[in-house]
Amino acid sequence: MSAAALKCLCCGSSSVVEEDHYTQRQMVCVDCGAVVSEGALTHDTFEGTDISYSRTTAVSKKPCLNQRKGQQQLTALCRVLRVNSEIERIASEYFTQAYEHESFLKVSLQKKETLVGCCVLVSCRQLNWPVSMCTIACLLEADMAMVGGVYHEMIKVLQLEVPHISVSDVMESHCKEYKISSLDVPEGLAEDHRDIQERALSLVELAADSWIVTGRRPVPLMMATVYLAWQSLKPNLVRLNMSLPKFCRIAKVRQNQTAAKRVGEIKSVLCKLGKEIPWVTDPVTSGNVVRYVEDIVKNRYALLRRALRSHEEAMREESQLCCEEANPSEPEDQTLRATSRNSEKSKQPGEGREFKAHQDLEPNWGKRMVFAPPCVIHAKRRRAAAERLEGITGDEEISDSEIDSYIRTPQEAREFAVAQKAWVSQSDQAECE
């Protein structure tokens, strides 16, 4: 039954494609989505031979059924993501190469399906069409760990170089997911996605400068910035009182636990910058900082520089107030750290002093910087490292008593054997019942 000959019963169009729905083949109309016919069991004929290629005399190997299915899935995935034909072609090439490589021969079917997604991901990245791994994992309904594993394996096998994409690249497609245009939600809550995208992008850049982005998953971060952007575009009571989970429900986006934490972190950074705004007189707290987000975002570089400078001054005063025993190289150390990216010249004279100062650094240097990665500021307290055995040569004498302490006495061994037998027979009985 060829697809071309069928006509949709609902809308009458002739563009009916074959699609796999949970491994069952169906004929679906592209225009209206009606299922024209479902595959009966007789339709899925096995088109290959019974004998595997390695045992035949055939010269060239034809792609097996799973490979062809994989290619079809790849095409379907490319259509869902709406990528151009070049990406599809390259992805298809990678899939063929990887599938026929020996390391992917004896892999489970699930991994082969994940391979499809990874090929699309790699070719998208190489041709500058940013797609996040989370999206692919979602579309494939696969676990992130498996996607990661197959992705790394594929890169190693095909020896590909994949350019790195940043959060800002993926931001645009992420923003489009939020259904908060005037068509979907009441007027007071609606916002044009371009405005949100612009504001959220500047918030992401701000977060990147203050060490919130590096090392973190992009999706919770993007969600947090979109939420704050939406709030700050019209900071009225309605929006300010709306919590993050409620916002996600309105925008019909899947909720995320970590996004709330990111909101808190970004707000603390905004507070630090909000304090530096010259025309703001009331104290800036996480409650009212959203009102000032527009000003902060517009003047963020100036505010960053001011924040760093005032922190520098505060540190200098503090160390002067401290007793004279304070290490004289410390304030200079702080100066070097706190200056913005423009001051590379100060690096040279400071190097020698830093060597000495390094030994004196407290374990938590993050608390002394304005902006530091949150994992440093809230460092996990590790249990005290086990006492290091010093001066062992490896050839020492081993005392007999120590070794004997590891060996059971004959009496103990007998008792243990008896107990084990009893336990084994008991568990066998339990299994039989």
Added chain:
Amino acid sequence: MTPLQTIDPRRRSRRLEYRSHDRLLNDFAFTPKDSDFPSRAGPPSGSARASTPVPPFSKASGEPADDLDLSFLPDELSVNTQDAEGSAGASQDVDVGLASRHEGEDEDKPSSSSSQLANTGAIFCPMTPMTPMTPVTPMTERSGIIPQLQNIVSTVNLGCPLDLKFIALQARNAEYNPKRFAAVIMRIREPRTTALIFSSGKMVCTGAKSEEQSRLAARKYARVVQKLGFPARFLDFKIQNMVASCDVCFPIRLEGLVLTHQQFSSYEPELFPGLIYRMVKPRIVLLIFVSGKVVLTGAKERGEIYEAFENIYPILRGFRKQ
């Protein structure tokens, strides 16, 4: 523990005197003859220093050259170099005589032993190392941070087939679940380590914090197996992997690092928060985190870890202020 500590102090001072000659000799690039060497190991007199040629140490690679007479060098020297190599984890059988090995392994282990020596830095000037090797970064440019070893994995062959059921029955510190894994898991308290003992007689020892501790622990396990009645020996002890960690104490821009060192780094924040840097020389894998903490793994010798860290530190410094 350094090999220097076991050297006779008289020899040490003499070596210092030879040190200062090296530079001069290298400039002149001349080959010493038999007659020029002092027949006895006596301190060269002041006036004779410029004229008496001292064997250029920089030549000592592999076996000594034919025209060099090194008989005046103290015998302890050979023992010291062995210790340096032994502690660096060379594979050897305890039964085999140690003296035969050190000459052949001189070539293999110059970097490890000299980096060990260089790191002690106590007496030897690091500018003129004993054996030829790639230039070491001078002391002033070094980071001052020493990675701490966290885990050592080693293997040893006990040389006889073992009855795992019997071992699990007779030993207090053993667990054996053949359905889950085909080896006995044994632990000892001092040094705190775990060993996997297979029925073929091969054993894997993990959890030690230094090469010597790993060797001591492996010997203890072998002794336990011996006491249980098996003819266990201690063959082919080899360090398979070393893991170390350290903290550079400044945040690192991983996005920048992956852009400039693309061929070595892999940074996927969606999968893992750290950047995986695969250094080619030495072949070490580094996990670099935004907090400044660095984990180094894949080393067979301590020197490789130190070298890898010294290689990465200037790169990380470059991504500090941005």
